[in-house]
Amino acid sequence: MATNITWHENLTHAERKGLTKQSGLTIWLTGLSASGKSTVACALEQFLLQHGINAYRLDGDNVRFGLNNDLGFSEADRNENIRRIAEVSKLFADSTTIAITSFISPYIADREKARVLHEKAGLPFVEVYVDVPIEVAEQRDPKGLYKKAREGIIKEFTGISAPYEAPKKPEIHLKNYESTVEESAQQIIAYLVEKKYITL
Structure with a gap:
């Protein structure tokens, strides 16, 4: 870590909230590939923006085209992928934007680090477990990734040759095989309203 750097104070989060009239937070969607994380995240982002609430979606695939294009899928690279996203989502939340992340983020420890990072900054962190059985995810398989993993073409694939550690106490548990995207x-949204993170 560089030593010749200095943190520059600016507006506090409270001051930003007063100016933007909005609270920032991170909504962290986690689940298997093909669980529907990105689809739900898109629907949520569109709803919030349509209601005048500033939100931005950080998607696992999209981020790897730019910020994280130097990372592979080893355990170390997955850890670094999530560490960077945690830092970026914290910046969005501090700016009073609602950051919506949709990442497999398979390890409990990495998600907990993201939570602690937000909590230390006084920013809400809402973990959403987008839950589908592995059989359902494989049936959906829009990218053909499970098939390639079963054939050994893709190594270190979550749920097949690499572990997925489900959240133990997520704020929201979506059984995404029993509900529509809109539901x-x-x-x-109902949770955000209940906690007074947003007003509709």
Whole structure:
């Protein structure tokens, strides 16, 4: 870590909230590939923006085209991927934007580090477990990744040759094989309203 750097104070989060009239937070969607994380995240982002609430979606695939294009899928690279996203989502939340992340983020320890990072900054962190059985995810398999993993073409694939550690106590548990996309998004919205993170 560089030593010749200095943190520059600016507006506090409270001051930003007063100016933007909005609270920032991070909504962290986690689940298997093909669980529907990105689809729910898109629906949620669109709903919030349509209601005048500033939100931005950080998607696992999209981020690897830019910020994280130097990372592979080893355990160390997955850890670094999530560490960077935690830092970026914290910056969005501090700016009073609602950051919506949709990442497999398979390890409990990495998600907990993201939570602690937000809590230390006084920013809400809402973990959403987008839950589908592995059989359902494989049936969906829109990218053909499970098939390639079963054939050994893709190594270190979550749920097949690499572990997925499900959240033990997520703020929201979406059974995304029993609900529509709209119902799942509305479940998150209802939670945000209940906690007074947003007003509709």
